[in-house]
């Protein structure tokens with residue numbers, strides 16, 4: 001007996017075939033939605049912070065009104081409902097939600113762990129989670145093949161009972177619980193390649209076999225958030241459903257794509273999830289000075305294209321970090337990648353040369369890190 005989700009899935013497959021036959025039909029509806037929570041601007045720092053409204057307003061302005069960039073296949077959406085407290089409660093503790101609300105009502109302030117609350121933060125955070133919920137929901141129901149939740153504040157460091165690293169509520173976790181509870185989705189796989197480990201997402205699903213997290217991030221030994229180590233593979237029934245890949249400083253396109261082929265692809269094929277979600281952080285790009293990683297837009301393009309293909313030309317992307325001036329171009333790159341359009345943007349060659357000539361050592365360390373992941377997970381997967 002098919003689950004409601006599988007039924008929708010079957011319906012959607014037939015929709016895909018029709019759209020493939022008539023890709024440029026004037027009657028074709030968008031296949032990709034970008035969901036943007038306009039009210040994020042009320043979540044703003046009292047002083048300076050890399051996590052500020054400019055991060056996403058610049059991306060939105062870049063896309064806005066540019067039909068020549070977006071084409072008929074892409075729509076910008078700002079009209080989705082915010083998450084409710086009930087939605088948050090599937091992930092977060094009531095005491096924590098109450099704390100965030102009351103702290104914002106009292107005017108907010110800086111709380112440590114890089115995280116600030118402005119008076120409007122509670123509302124902005126509800127809308128961010130609502131954007132992620134809508135992004136996953138649209139892909140699950142077949143309304144769109146691809147979605148990109150262009151939202152802030154980000155979420156992947158937020159745990160059930162606490163904020164951290166610019167994150168208030170864990171947007172992707174709230175969205176996953178939403179589609180599991182309301183749309184019959186059983187298994188979800190998340191690939192998070194923000195430069196920082198998805199430690200909040202990891203903690204939330206650590207004992208849950210229905211959500212498989214693969215997090216690629218800079219080795220957390222001396223880097224925020226200080227967890228997300230290869231030996232952290234889940235607990236109890238969740239053992240084997242958390243995969244942490246420690247990337248060496250300077251790791252770039254070649255290294256990330258090696259992880260895609262050697263870990264993400266085999267794990268995906270054996271786990272066989274109902275839904276694939278990408279948590280994209282633009283801070284693994286070589287221009288991000290506080291992370292010192294080496295990805296270029298080509299790497300973002302190839303990784304997102306690979307994930308789209310893996311997901312059967314269906315993918316929901318949720319924005320996490322990324323604080324550099326390449327953000328709009330990188331957002332455009334991942335949109336092109338999802339749609340299978342050519343990669344249209346190359347970075348300045350002079351800037352790029354530093355990542356091209358990175359030492360062979362980075363490649364060798366990555367190989368070794370991949371081997372460690374494969375060894376520790378060989379009781380769960382064939383590599």
Ligand SMILES: [Zn+2]
Pocket residue numbers: 194195196281283320321322
């Ligand atoms: Zn990050």
